[in-house]
Amino acid sequence: MGTPRTLYDKIWDSHVVDQLEDEAYILYIDRHLVHEVTSPQAFEGLRIAGRKVRRPDATFAVADHNVPTKDIEKGITDPESKLQVDTLEANTAEFGVPYFSMTDDRRGIVHIIGPEQGLTLPGMTIVCGDSHTSTHGAFGSLAHGIGTSEVEHVLATQTLVQEKAKNMRVTVHGDLPPGVTAKDVALAIIGKIGTAGGTGHVIEYAGDAIRALSMEGRMTLCNMTIEAGARAGLIAPDETTFDYIKGRPYAPKAGAFEQAVAYWKTLNSDEGAKFDTEVELDASELIPYVTWGTSPEDALPITGSVPAPSDFADEGKRGAAERALKYMGLTAGMKLSDIEVDHVFIGSCTNGRIEDLRAVAKIIEGKKVKSTVNAIIVPGSGLVKIQAEDEGLDKIFEAAGFEWRQPGCSMCLAMNPDKLAPGDRCASTSNRNFEGRQGQGGRTHLVSPAMAAAAAVTGHLTDVRELD
Amino acid sequence: MEKFNKLTAVAAPMPLVNIDTDMIIPKQYLKTIQRKGLGKNLFAEMRYNDDGTEVEDFVLNQPAYRNAEILVAGDNFGCGSSREHAPWALLDFGIRCVISTSFADIFHNNCFRNGILPIEVSPEDLSKLMEDAERGANATISIDLEAQEIRGPDGGVIHFEIDQFNKHCLLTGLDEIGLTLKKEDKVAEYEETRKMQQPWL
Numbered sequence: 001m002g003t004p005r006t007l008y009d010k011i012w013d014s015h016v017v018d019q020l021e022d023e024a025y026i027l028y029i030d031r032h033l034v035h036e037v038t039s040p041q042a043f044e045g046l047r048i049a050g051r052k053v054r055r056p057d058a059t060f061a062v063a064d065h066n067v068p069t070k071d072i073e074k075g076i077t078d079p080e081s082k083l084q085v086d087t088l089e090a091n092t093a094e095f096g097v098p099y100f101s102m103t104d105d106r107r108g109i110v111h112i113i114g115p116e117q118g119l120t121l122p123g124m125t126i127v128c129g130d131s132h133t134s135t136h137g138a139f140g141s142l143a144h145g146i147g148t149s150e151v152e153h154v155l156a157t158q159t160l161v162q163e164k165a166k167n168m169r170v171t172v173h174g175d176l177p178p179g180v181t182a183k184d185v186a187l188a189i190i191g192k193i194g195t196a197g198g199t200g201h202v203i204e205y206a207g208d209a210i211r212a213l214s215m216e217g218r219m220t221l222c223n224m225t226i227e228a229g230a231r232a233g234l235i236a237p238d239e240t241t242f243d244y245i246k247g248r249p250y251a252p253k254a255g256a257f258e259q260a261v262a263y264w265k266t267l268n269s270d271e272g273a274k275f276d277t278e279v280e281l282d283a284s285e286l287i288p289y290v291t292w293g294t295s296p297e298d299a300l301p302i303t304g305s306v307p308a309p310s311d312f313a314d315e316g317k318r319g320a321a322e323r324a325l326k327y328m329g330l331t332a333g334m335k336l337s338d339i340e341v342d343h344v345f346i347g348s349c350t351n352g353r354i355e356d357l358r359a360v361a362k363i364i365e366g367k368k369v370k371s372t373v374n375a376i377i378v379p380g381s382g383l384v385k386i387q388a389e390d391e392g393l394d395k396i397f398e399a400a401g402f403e404w405r406q407p408g409c410s411m412c413l414a415m416n417p418d419k420l421a422p423g424d425r426c427a428s429t430s431n432r433n434f435e436g437r438q439g440q441g442g443r444t445h446l447v448s449p450a451m452a453a454a455a456a457v458t459g460h461l462t463d464v465r466e467l468d
Numbered sequence: 469m470e471k472f473n474k475l476t477a478v479a480a481p482m483p484l485v486n487i488d489t490d491m492i493i494p495k496q497y498l499k500t501i502q503r504k505g506l507g508k509n510l511f512a513e514m515r516y517n518d519d520g521t522e523v524e525d526f527v528l529n530q531p532a533y534r535n536a537e538i539l540v541a542g543d544n545f546g547c548g549s550s551r552e553h554a555p556w557a558l559l560d561f562g563i564r565c566v567i568s569t570s571f572a573d574i575f576h577n578n579c580f581r582n583g584i585l586p587i588e589v590s591p592e593d594l595s596k597l598m599e600d601a602e603r604g605a606n607a608t609i610s611i612d613l614e615a616q617e618i619r620g621p622d623g624g625v626i627h628f629e630i631d632q633f634n635k636h637c638l639l640t641g642l643d644e645i646g647l648t649l650k651k652e653d654k655v656a657e658y659e660e661t662r663k664m665q666q667p668w669l
């Protein structure tokens with residue numbers, strides 16, 4: 001037996017093609033997901049240099065960021081958005097890359113359809129020109145976002161030049177109380193370690209509370225890992241993972257599947273493996289979280305109050321808090337549950353999966369969205385939409401006064417027509433509350449789907465555990 | 469990619485922590501299919517009023533800093549999205565070097581692919597450089613990548629660390645893809661072995 005290794009060490013070791021110079025390695029990439037915003041310049045680069053895509057079969061493309069979620073049959077009206085999507089379509093055709101078009105039922109947000117199609121498998125290296133690629137780590141695959149130059153590098157070589165990150169383990173002990181979800185765990189962790197807390201690390205999530213999460217919950221958690229600054233999040237695969245993958249269109253078929261599972265079962269951190277940083281949380285102490293400011297680390301339990309800049313010891317943080325309060329239009333000391341919202345957005349690659357929609361339906365069934373609130377639900381993919389409709393969830397949403405949309409990134413970053421106006425305040429299940437993220441001047445409070453549903457009903461941030 | 473070796477320039481102070489990629493280049497400018505032309509949109513929501521006029525007190529709008537080629541910024545610069553539009557916008561504006569105590573991973577990588585040097589310094593050195601930067605156009609800062617040194621306007625020298633591969637890439641303006649393609653046989657060999665071990669991939 002050699003030195004005990006972490007899960008990250010194992011995946012890393014099995015993908016090193018060559019060492020370049022002291023810290024730099026060439027890492028093999030098993031799966032490359034491509035979307036319209038961060039790829040045009042990369043394909044253009046290939047064209048100029050006369051290069052090909054090395055493995056179109058390991059590459060997969062879909063348009064998600066610019067896609068309208070209403071009247072999709074009419075196509076895209078914004079000319080720049082249209083050009084970007086058309087460019088992706090032309091590039092994938094020219095370079096032979098598989099592509100789900102805007103009218104394909106299987107389309108959707110890239111991080112939702114990867115797992116849904118079985119393109120995401122344990123032990124893989126997965127990259128995409130998008131920071132929330134960390135989502136796929138839920139399967140025990142090493143998955144992270146890359147820039148456009150790196151997209152070009154992977155297209156041309158199927159490899160990436162990388163330095164090895166450090167190992168961090170976040171252990172969540174015990175059981176999550178009712179009403180507390182993976183999103184709350186994610187916000188609690190980021191609130192604790194900060195948005196730079198994971199910088200230079202790959203985080204492995206462990207502990208009973210993580211084991212008990214569904215694949216959807218694990219994806220939510222790994223998705224938010226980038227908001228803690230880490231390169232990637234990882235959860236060792238187990239029966240929950242294998243059950244999810246089995247039978248998906250691109251998953252290994254009978255025979256190969258058993259062989260794959262045998263290998264996947266070796267993908268966990270060895271006893272005694274060394275982590276550079278360890279963080280521990282007690283699940284039983286967690287309650288639903290909300291953010292008050294303009295950074296995901298501005299997360300607090302819903303029972304708390306808006307902090308004052310003077311609560312922060314660090315000068316930079318004080319300045320940031322001051323700016324955030326001004327931007328968010330909040331006064332220090334007010335109760336978080338008194339913050340009124342006029343928009344609710346449910347969707348995104350963080351919380352746009354079927355389980356998230358079921359959680360919302362459970363809360364709002366038989367209730368009404370408050371008249372002052374504009375509430376939309378955007379499924380993460382065409383297949384999530386179909387499944388939700390098969391289960392009758394759309395009827396529950398519409399009866400309650402939610403708008404039920406077509407799939408896409410939508411108001412998560414507002415590159416399509418769905419956006420907040422200046423001063424609008426939104427309870428959102430997405431992942432970033434940055435200034436202007438959901439529309440210039442828009443104000444975002446990050447919450448779980450259940451919490452977003454509760455806010456839609458009451459018109460203010462609400463502890464879902466207290467909603468009758 | 470343009471090489472980077474030495475630079476003497478005005479440094480603009482941005483003493484704000486967690487300057488994220490949405491601030492650096494708001495998403496409405498991500499719809500371009502080109503790398504160039506984003507400089508005018510750099511920090512757009514902080515830099516311009518709704519009617520398109522300039523926000524007077526924003527640092528890059530002040531006469532002293534209009535030609536800044538260095539940014540001195542608070543912790544965790546470039547957090548958020550993977551958009552390479554962020555370094556493209558910086559570069560197109562004319563920024564070749566960003567100094568902070570820490571950078572978000574992907575942004576950090578993206579800088580090196582575009583000839584921008586991100587330098588990490590200690591909090592003490594950062595506050596010193598921030599003060600220097602606040603003195604405006606008469607106080608230039610010099611960077612020497614080869615020697616890994618920052619020289620302040622008063623001659624004080626700060627040494628910085630950088631990994632050797634990225635340093636080499638910047639100094640030579642290397643085509644990284646070309647470099648990797650030279651290792652094609654190793655990649656092919658890897659793929660062969662992989663096919664045997666994990667045929668489902």
Ligand code: SF4
Pocket residue numbers: 064065109110111130132348349350408409412413430431
């Ligand atoms: S849903 Fe939001 S975070 Fe996810 S890929 Fe789309 S824009 Fe990015």
